[in-house]
Amino acid sequence: MINSNGTLVPTADSQLANNRGFLFGDGVFETVRVLDGKILFLEDHYFRLMSGMRIVRMQIPMDFTMEYLETQIRNTVQANNCAVSARARITVYRSAGGFYLPETNQVQYLIDAKPLDDTLYNISGDSYEVDLYKDFYVTQQLLSSVKTTNRLVNITASIYAHENGLQNCLLLNDSKNVIEATQGNVFLLAGNKLITPPVSDGCLNGVMRKQLLALARKIDGIEVLEESISPFDLQKADELFITNVIKGIQPITKYRKKEFKRDFAQQLLVRLNSQVRLA
Numbered sequence: 001m002i003n004s005n006g007t008l009v010p011t012a013d014s015q016l017a018n019n020r021g022f023l024f025g026d027g028v029f030e031t032v033r034v035l036d037g038k039i040l041f042l043e044d045h046y047f048r049l050m051s052g053m054r055i056v057r058m059q060i061p062m063d064f065t066m067e068y069l070e071t072q073i074r075n076t077v078q079a080n081n082c083a084v085s086a087r088a089r090i091t092v093y094r095s096a097g098g099f100y101l102p103e104t105n106q107v108q109y110l111i112d113a114k115p116l117d118d119t120l121y122n123i124s125g126d127s128y129e130v131d132l133y134k135d136f137y138v139t140q141q142l143l144s145s146v147k148t149t150n151r152l153v154n155i156t157a158s159i160y161a162h163e164n165g166l167q168n169c170l171l172l173n174d175s176k177n178v179i180e181a182t183q184g185n186v187f188l189l190a191g192n193k194l195i196t197p198p199v200s201d202g203c204l205n206g207v208m209r210k211q212l213l214a215l216a217r218k219i220d221g222i223e224v225l226e227e228s229i230s231p232f233d234l235q236k237a238d239e240l241f242i243t244n245v246i247k248g249i250q251p252i253t254k255y256r257k258k259e260f261k262r263d264f265a266q267q268l269l270v271r272l273n274s275q276v277r278l279a
Contacts, residue, residue, distance in 0.1 A: 002014055002017050018096035018097070019093065019096065020093050020094045020095070020096060020097075020098075020102065021091060021093030021094075021149050024099075024100070025148060025149045025150035026056075026093055026094045026102065026149070027091055027092060027093035027094070027148065027149035028049065028052040028053055028056060028058070028091075028092050028146060028147055028148050028149070029089055029090060029091040029092065029147055029148075029149060030045045030048065030049045030089070030090050030147065031087060031088070031089045031244075031245065031246060032045050032073065032087070032088050032089075032090075032245065033085075033086070033087055033116070033245050033246055034073070034074075034077050034082075034083065034085070034086040034087070034088055034113070035084075035085055035119060035120075035276065036083070036084060036085075036119075037074060037077070037078075037083045039070060039073060039074070039088075040245065040276060041207050041208075041211065041245060042066065042070060043066065044207045044210060044211075045207055045245075046066040046069060048147070048205060048207065049069075049090070049092065050064075051146075052146040052147060052148070053092060053107070055142060055143065055146050056143075056146065056148070057105055058092065058094060058105055058107050059104075059105040059106050059107060060107075061106075061107065069090065072090075072109075072111055073088050073090060073111055073113075076088060076111045076112065076113045077113045079113075080112075080113045080114070080115070081115075082113055082114065082115035082116075084115075084119065085115065085116040085117070085118060085119045086113050086114060086115050086116055087113070087114055087116055087246050088111060088112065088113040088114075089111065089112055089113075090109055090110070090111045091109060091110045091111075091149065092107050092108075092109045093107065093108060093109070093110075093149070094106070094107055095107060095108055116246070120273045120276060120277075121247070121248030121249065121269055121272055121273055121276070122248075122269070123248075123249060123250070123251060123262065123265060123266060123269055127167075127253045127254060128167045128168070128250060128251060128252050128253045128254070129165075129166050129167055129252075129253065129254040129255070130161075130166055130167060130168045130169060130170055130181065130240075130252050130254075130255055131161075131164070131166055131169060131170070131255065131256065132169065132170050132172060132178070132231060133153075133156075133157040133160055133161075133169035133170065133171055133172070133182075134172065135156060135157075135160065136152075136153045136156065136157075137153075137171075137172050137173055137174045137176075138153060138171055138172070138173050138174070138179055138180075138202040138203075139173065139174050139202060140173050140174060140175065140200065140201055140202040141202065144173075144202040144203070144204075145199050145202070145203065145204055145205045146204075147204060153171060154171070154182045154183065157169040157171060157182045158182045158183075161182070168181050168182055168183075168242065168250075168252075169181065169182055170186060170234075170255075172231075173201055173202040174202075175201075175228075176230075176231070177197065177201055177228045177229060177230055178197065178229045178230070178231060178233075178234065179197045179201050179202050179203040179229075180197070180203040180204060180206075181242040183242075183244055184206065184208070184242040184243050184244035184247070184250065185197075185203060185204065185206040185208070185209040185242065185243050185244070186203075186229065186240065186241075186242055186243075187212070187239075187240070187241050187242075187243060188229055188233060188234070188237045188239070188240055189237060189238050189239040189240075189264050190233070190236055190237050190238055191238065192221050192222055192223055193222075193223045193225055194216050194222055194223070194224050194225070194264075195225045195226075195227050195229060195233075196209060196213070196225075196226055196229075197226070197227070197228060197229055198226040198227065198228070199226075201228055206243060206244065206245075207245050208243040208244050208245045208248065209243055211272065211275070212243055212249070212268060212272065213226075215268060215271045215272060215275065216268065218271075219267070219271075234255050234258070235255075235256075235258055237258075237260065238260065238261060238264075239251065239252075239260050239261050239262060239263070239264050239265060240252035240255065240260050241262070241265045248269060248272055249265050249268060249269050249272065251265040
């Protein structure tokens, strides 16, 4: 028996009592965007998921092919009546058993899907203010680049932003450099230089980050760099924006007393939507 919110229930009846993703954060996940039944950037999501599973020593099932996962995600999206535009998440967690040392490296998975209002990516005209989050830092290590189910730094930073009337917070690594926002990678435009932190600084190896790096390198006159960003660099920037596969590009309009333009972000968005339409 287990005690669930004051009620004793059989352990076998609980979906969470033996779920290692819940008990230990022993899981990895991918969030994908689906448009007209097509999973955007599927190959990049698939290989990042496989890489994450290998890094945390999960056993990859023989049937975990890209085609298999694509079918499972599509089935889930269709069952939720949101095939036109949707976000779907696949969470892979180690099978039950053991404590810190698992009894097996075999895995199970869970997929859910929710509809999205917009079909293509867009940028709203709303203000978007951010600040630094300094209560906890992200370590510069390979595990920080993996999308695990332990997101406590992101969660506490999101709560801090909400409590302080901010739209987001920027996370710092243990060298006090800016690495990402709570739910996306960070880009900085200064003059003709577009800069985003390298994955080695501790940021997620974002799928949208990869797409925008490739698109920006095709723009004449723009130098694309993967370099560390200090808090001081933010004050010198012409533009700042956050990227992920659900939102696409989110310009930052204000950081402390500095306000930013969004012209280059708009230019990138046009190129991104053109790529999505052709996919």
